[in-house]
Amino acid sequence: MADARTTRLNEKITEAIQHPKARNSLYACMERGRASRAEALQEMPGGASFRTEIKAIKAACLENQDELLERFVANMKKRGTKVFLAEDGAAAIDYMLNVARDRGAKTVSKSKSLTTEEIESNGPLQEAGLRVVETDLGELIIQLAGEKPYHLVFPSVHKTAQDVAELFEKEMGRPISSDIDELMVAVRGYLRPIFLNTDIGMTGANIGIAETGGIVIETNEGNGRLVSSIGDCHICVMGSEKIVDTLEEALLMVMAHPVSATGQCPTTYVTWMNGRSPLGEGAPEPRESHVIILDNGRTQMREDPALSEALACIRCGACMNICPTYGVVGGHTFGHIYPGPIGIPWTAAVHGLDLAADFAPLCISCGLCKEICPADIDMPYMIAEVKDRANARYGTQTVDRAMMAADRIAALGSATAPLSNWFLERKTFRLLLERTIGLDRRRSLPRFERRTLKRRFAKLRGDAGDGADRKVAFFVDVYADYNRPDLGETAIELLRASGCSVGLPKQKPSGYPYIAYGDLTRAREVARYNVGHLAPLARAGHDVVALEPTAVYALKLMYPKLLPGDEDALAVAERTFGFFDYLLKIEDTPTVLPLENRRLGFHCACHQKGLDAGMPVMTWLRRLGAQVELIESGTCCGMGGTFGLKTGPLGYELSQAVGEPLFDAFERSSVEAIVTESSVCAIQLAEGTKFRVLHPLEIVSEIGRPG
Ligand code: SF4
Ligand code: SF4
Secondary structure, three states: OOHHHHHHHHHHHHHHHHHHHHHHHHHHHHHHHHHHHHHHHHOOOHHHHHHHHHHHHHHHHHHHHHHHHHHHHHHEEEEHOOEEOOHHHHHHHHHHHHHHHHOOOOOEHHHHHHHHOOOOOHHHHHHOOOOOOOOOOOHHHHHHHHHOOOOOOOOOOOOOHHHHHHHHHHHHHHOOOOHHHHHHHHHHHHHHHHHHHEEEEEOOOOEEOEEEOOOOOEEEEOOOHHHHHHHHHEEEEEHHHEEOOOOOOOHHHHHHHHHHHOOOOOOOOEEEEEEOOOOOOOOOOOEEEEEEOOOOOOHHHHHOOHHHHHHOOOOOOOOHHOOOOHHOOOOOOEEOOEHHHHHHHHHHHHOOOHHHHHOOHHOOOOOHHHHOOOOOHHHHHHHHHHHHHHHHHOOHHHHHHHHHHHHHHHHHHHHHHHHHHHHOHHHHHHHHHHHHHOOOOOOOOOOOOOHHHHHHHHHOOOOOOOOOEEEEEEEEEOHHHHOOOOHHHHHHHHHHHHEEOOOOOOOOOHHHHHHOOOOOOHHHHHHHHHHHHHHHHHHHEEEEEEEOHHHHHHHHHHHHHHHHOHHHHHHHHOOEEEEEHHHHHHOOOOOOOOOOOOOEEEEEEEEHOOOOOOOOHHHHHHHHEEEEEEEEOOOOOOOOOOOOHEOOOHHHHHHHHHHHHHHHHHHHHHOOOEEEEEEEHHHHHHHHHHEEOOOOOHHHHHOOOOO
């Protein structure tokens, strides 16, 4: 049964899916963002390697934050800046109101301040009689529309030129054209007197520099510079996590931020402010500079080991440009004030678990946001933690419990096959499953095999025996055990044919659904069990080889995270390989090309993207003569493990909407079949396209073992 929270979320998803205009604008913006970033990275020496440096700098700064804060404050004061450490939003707003009162201010012009969005300061300032005007075009549009940001960097991306023209028409009381050039002239005309007559300019800061006491403001419209320099009083509101130690570190941030956000390097206007200089001889009074450093839950976040990494965020918005579900529903559904992936842990820490739990289920645990983040922040893991806490407080949805039990359901299906298969073919039984456990009846499920791989294992041919140079501990997971043991058999035979001794140690399926749906206690239990059985083998020189990309991801990346400081987990991770990665290392180059003239379109599962990006299997297929094209939409196929098996908007419907661009990409291609290593992506692609979808090892079954 869906609770009120899920019902609300379902309604919002349905509404978002039904608005193709906003979806298309958002999608185009995300695509542009990813493409510009990729282009910029190609031109940068070292490509994306700067992420390591940014991660290290942010980690060190957060570690030493108290000392950096002290130095930053002292150096700012030396430059004549008035500094206020605000414990929360209310204290920050009080300070702003006092400054405004003391100066008899009437207008406040603002630029680039997500932090003031976070504390929702516009309302109280306006209630106190101040005219508050956002001057970044995106923020101004949002302000006029009375909405919250849709995207961190492009807050009004969902609005068309016509929408914007209508908003300005209403504000300015005269007709405004939706022609972009004319619109821009009108906006400039509207903003110019505001810049020139503002009493207080209010900005955020992208960076605070401890060694100089300076701040850095990056903008593309130049308005940050106008707002911070024309008026006699400048107030900067920044989070305490923005402070770095040195100028050199700040320079790296100035590069990393725009490259990740818009593919620029650097942003068009980079303002380095070190207090304010007087206006010159005869100036009526010194110009004021205030910096409000906001805590608002950040100290508590720093002390929360599961969420502290969120403080490394440099607000580039790149994670929004890749998140598959955000790309469909946008920031008004996927976000509170901070939208997108980072919005989930940030909202949980700053605004409370209750608000974060409203949109955390939109995360389908694809892992892509971590791969694109310039600070290499592990958002997927933090989000799993938020889901875990939300489940503990508010309870777990029935359908999510069922998805977490997928391995046990598969074991039951296999033990009762062929009867289970007969039942699964009955429409009434599928309807019953949909109504009771939320498994969408439209999904075509793989058949269960009674004789699992584990049962067949003893009879498999050709083990290289104890004297073999390479010893493999084969990790089976669910699909190759209960549904397609023939693929597992082929895999083991290929390993053995290449001289490996292959064993099937005691193991449980990877347990990834526990991470995806937020039961980290069970996830840890499974990780401990598998690590406990695999680590002695890994230490004895065995390699752990898994077929399913998500299993490799769990063993290599997730288990060490679930079991921090566990040397066994690290030992297993180090010796874990994806099947084709391993096979390529050991198999002889084939002498015949049985796949010549085959045109295959490869789909890379999300969990592979951060590991080997599917290169080994594509290379392996090409070695057999196939033409292999990587077909990409840039995000996910939409299945998200078992997410797309769930019925309703927060499942099947959203999954289809996410998958559409990839389905279209395959339809436009000239491939004859799709190849993917992921058992669940295969279901999505077979249903969403007209193509036959094959596991690479099915091709082996078709052509016979390569040789
Ligand atoms: S893991 Fe995937 S679905 Fe979840 S927030 Fe990150 S990009 Fe979005
Ligand atoms: S979490 Fe990473 S990718 Fe997302 S906005 Fe922050 S720095 Fe950018």
